Amino acid sequence: MRTAIPALALAAIATLSACSGDARSQAMFRGNAAHTGATDAKAPRAFHRVKWAFATGGRIVSSPVIDQGTIYVGSDDGNLYAIAAADGRQRWQYKTAGPVPSTPAVAAGVVYVASYDGKIHAIDARSGLPRWKFATAGERRFEAKNLHGFLPKTQTIADPFDVYLSSPLVVDGRVFVGSGDGNVYALDATTGALAWKFATGDVVHASPAYADGTIVIGSWDSYLYALDAATGAQKWRFHGGEDPDIHNQVGFQSSPAIVDGVVYTGCRDSNLYAIDAATGKERWRFDNAGSWVVGAPAVARGKVIFATSDSAQYVVLDANTGKPVVQVTDKAYMFASPTVAGDVVLTGVLNGTLQARDFASGTLLWSFETDASKRNDGWILTADRSFNTPLLYTSAWREAPMVAADRQFSVGSIFSTPLVADGVVYVGAADGRLYAIE
Secondary structure, eight states, X not given: OEEEOOOOOOOOOOOOOOOSSSGGGGSSGGGSTTOOOEESSOOOSSOOOEEEEEEOSSOOOSOOEEXXXXXXXXXXXXXXXXXXXXXXXXXEEEEOSSOOOSOOEEETTEEEEEOTTSEEEEEETTTOOEEEEEEOSOOOOOEEEXXXXXXXXXXXXXXXXXXXXOOOEEETTEEEXXXXXXXXEEEETTTOOEEEEEEOSSOOOSOOEXXXXXXXXXXXXXXXXXXXXXXXXXXXXXXXXXXXTTOOSOOOOSOOEEETTEEEEEOTTSEEEEEETTTOOEEEEEEOTTOOOOSOOEXXXXXXXXXXXXXXXXXXXXXXXXXXXXXXXXXXOOOSOOEEETTEEEEEETTTEEXXXXXXXXXXXXXXXXXXXXXXXXXXXXXXXXXXXXXXXXXXXXXXXXXXXXXXXXXXXXXXXXXXXXXXEEEEOTTSEEEEEO
């Protein structure tokens, strides 16, 4: 369903470059259409100061993007914000009817973003006024009976760790995005008219990547799909793991990256996969011993960089073989997607820490802790900054696991993918703030 809103005619939407170095490459999730997670911008190798912090009314799960000196980011308070990169001043805010844990995409003066109100919104980048809205069949989180072993076994439970919404991809005049209604949508970028939709078997909160006329996107039905960008026809699908008992090791929550004819993606079945982009055949997999790969991998200079949840591993693999080059055990779960900026890799941690590591060695260069993380109200974190699991997860019954997850996020968890521009790192946190760090 499409709701058209009168506005100035849109300019033609140009094809966004899949290269990592040009200005447009910072205007969508993971930096470019192929979602490589790499940029030519240089991240600082030492922490100097917080340049500014912008407060919203809800946690920030969305990742910031930048276009012409303006940062755009969604908040769970239901707003999309436009913020001056130079000084953190608000330029405008656009209200939706639901949380906005989707990363916006900017193209030809228009910002596109998904909301939990079940709509895809197109907003004028300069004024913050709506261009059009497209209504899906409605949003929802992934859910299952006896999910993660939570009780009662016969009760359908929404997954508290399904924190993201699909982030729009804009290429060749179309907006591609997944939805909790189980569909992948292709919309006309100018009008919002439906070009095609493709039905999967469950929630689609992964974000689509594009290369060579193909959209690749995962679903919580445990399939990764390759779709013809022009028609929506399925080219292939790849089956990940299944977990029919507690639905823990199941589903593609991670978003793919496409580089040199290979699709790299994580899965909640605890594998990082390399899949042939033309055929959908597996090239290799890296087993993370039961720990989810939620964030999208970054791919740069022959390396694949990703992080895990429960095992808190920072991992660098050889892109050709899948063999580990660097493995570092950290303190807490990592859901955020890493960003490669020059010779620095930036990764958010759910204990409220942003980490900068050396690209070659994985050595920690510096870290930044959110204010909520430093306060550590309720002793959510132990002395070594890992989660105080025995205190948090006292029961698998009723609301207890949901309360525990919410308390974990209260330390300013960083789900957001870091953005680097002009030597400044921008990142959102669950304390509701967008930080600009030098």
